[in-house]
Amino acid sequence: MSSTMLSCSNTETQETRYPDKFVNSDPGFKQQGNLFEIIKAYIKVERKNPTPTFDLPVHTITAEQLIEEREDVMYRLGHSSVLMKLDGSLMMADPVFSDRASPVQFMGPKRFHPAPISIEDLPEIDVIVISHDHYDHLDKASVKKLTDKTGLFLVPLKVGQTLREWGVPEEKVVELNWWESKVVNGIDFTLTPTQHFSGRSLTDGNSTLWGSWVIRSREKNVYFSGDSGYFDGFKEIGEKFGPFDLTMIETGAYNTLWSNIHMFPEQSVQAHIDLQGKVMLPIHNSTFDLAMHDWQEPMAKALEISSERGVTMVSPEIGQRLAIGDTLPVVEWWNQK
Template structure:
């Protein structure tokens, strides 16, 4: 497990407008700079920072780095998704979700590979199977991507979804990866922060986060990252992607809130990278800042990406949400959850 975590560290060390992906040589340099930057800080990690992280991985003692029991997983079917009449959400694992909104299937950050890594022989390995296979998925109307890290942008999954997805909506320059992997250019729309694109009556708006991008040692911050506001006729939904806590959440809440449902990053945090990943108390505050009604923690319970126990994010998020008067939901992997009729909390992670 430690070797898998170290491998993941090596990876990480490295007005409405809709534009389809094209080669970088054809792009406006002001819109497509060599490097993107955060709104409130410039996140940098030095070699010494990487050494500190690696040392912490070797020395931190944990009671439960991975589950000691089989996590509950609800098997999903294509017919189930196609016949669904309500606005619903299903957790597929980590930050991968699939939603039915206004009768359309929308998927966020689909990662179906066994490892969140550039290779499948090393790197963080998933704790559970996916509730539905790529082969069994029905036609998906829209896929949104938050950023290009391996636990959010999975090459194998994208290649398998080329013919199953009608349209991809992604941050600037992320579309180049998709086109390289076989997605037709006319099926890809790239957005900058605060830009929107409407697909079949649902509006997708890319909003800022405080994070970074890169899939190797030489492409740091070369693609944009962000969160997503999804506004359908019946529901207003927020998907946080990855982020440190920052003032942008309040700005998103003012511009686009309130939200019926939020999916907020809650996991893989540590003081060594606190600028770009939130602690659970910050995740709950981010939900409050965007004016969310119901919060579902994501970015946890699938991959071992930090030094905390695997179940700690959910326990802390539940405790803090109850203290703050926030309605939190915790569906099991693959379990059906109605956006407008949230189920009581089930502490499935504490078996």
Template sequence: MSSSLTACSKVEEETTYPNKFTNTELEYKSGLSDILSIAKAYFTTERANPTPTFELPVHTITAEQLVTEKEDAIFRLGHSSVAMKLDNQLILTDPVFSDRASPVQWAGPKRFHKTPITLNELPNIDTIVISHDHYDHLDKASVKVLAEKTGLFLTPLKVGQLLIKWGVPQEKVVELDWWQSHTHNGIEYTLTPTQHFSGRGLTDRDATLWGSWVINAQENKVFFSGDSGYFGGFKEIGERYGPFDFTMIETGAYNSLWSDIHMFPEESIQAHIDLKGKVLMPIHNSTFDLSMHDWNEPLQQAMELSQQKNVTMVSPEIGQRMSLSEPLPVNVWWKN
């Protein structure tokens, strides 16, 4: 377990937290030598397609479309940001609407495509789930705008404190430890472990918890991976909460230099199998350049591997509606 806390709670000033959080199977450490190795690899690795050479297909989403949608459906917004309608409620995962996944907007990884809907155009949101505090998953500018129109933010331990500092009302924030659950408007949300790390600066390494989400609605049970290396936790989650009707699993930004905390495509497919998933949508790709592989490699490899493993994979275009009752056939849009 990540801490000794055993019950979920609203964020309160007197809450006691551990100083550092740790993984269940390994202690992930990185130092100056690792940073230098990664920097060298970025400058020396030759890539055919680091960024798209054509305009990516993006389907415009309207507020009316999200409000009037009655089926359980998903709309991929980009990277790990997904909009879902479950039980007629609007749920967002790791909403990042800024142009760059970075502490500043004049430098850092820049998005390949526009967002299918703007922050201001979004209607009221029932629930937002956050997986961890890295910049490509927790976007301060987006949170500040979404604070007024969102009913509840669900976060791992201590991440909620950041949201409150940014202006989210305290009563709208619930923090959970691993394996803890919170029910909101009839949907049960459970924070489950991942193998990753946290930190937004030089001095806050592992000061907040990270995790994945089990979302148990009336008709569908959904899994959202956040970021993770491959580990035995996926099988345990599958045994406790599976089978899942739909999984959204990190498949992108991988490299042998950080293989402990991000999965290669074959590991993402295996994680889906461990979770007893029925339909897989690879996420964490096609929006930001965060590694040394070609931008379209994750989806291509995931498609080929899923076919070999008899896994049902979907690849909706950005903003494209997909009903969970009628998964779309794979569309190789990343090949223009």
């Protein structure tokens, strides 16, 4: 495996690499989401189960368990946060440990369940990858606590500036453009396109890049979607890097008002097929209330549609160990009979 050069090429200037605003690959893309329409819809919507009415099953993870692990495994920490061990290296994607996915901790979407391990109990982390800068994916409090025990942060272009402002040392931050790679401990991390947007305030929209991650170790090939609407890029990624032993695909927080930046479950299943995935794990659900559907709907619909389409889906409980490439019997933990 080789790493793409990270310096500007002869045809790429600082201005083209670090524009004031980033754009999606589809030249006809128009961002949806009229704020007035969204607020009106939230006021009018009636939901039976916006949040769980029972304690979700959570498996406690220990540092000893992670240190002693010899297989290639992953653990779902909640929402889109995942922990993986590949070739003996420990890595995380979009770690969010705060109680709320919000700029403040006294209001905003609150967790349905505790994290299966605390930051304090985590052993040393080799690599953390970030998909984009939204609050439910890039959590300031978590990053600040993880800095001293993390070897390297791999992030999309200009997200590194945010991390450096939070105190992450320059030498621990690597920024990548779409299709660029970085090899760490023999594992190839490639940032690949998604159809989404970025911003942490009303004034910084699309000032940083967004993306998904292809992670290739000696024996395993996994895909982490970050956030995305359905687009042709999934087929291109599948053709370039597939097949994947495991795809972790955004399946949640969808609505017709913003359907081009988040996928409905049927689109998530199709994205997995486009990517040439072998096993699909729906993520971006079951931790925060970020849309107008019932909290359990994404997992239930993903299971129904994947079964209809012959797709192998896994649904590990929060903190449950999953050997990458294995298929766990599907347990509908989101349903309490």
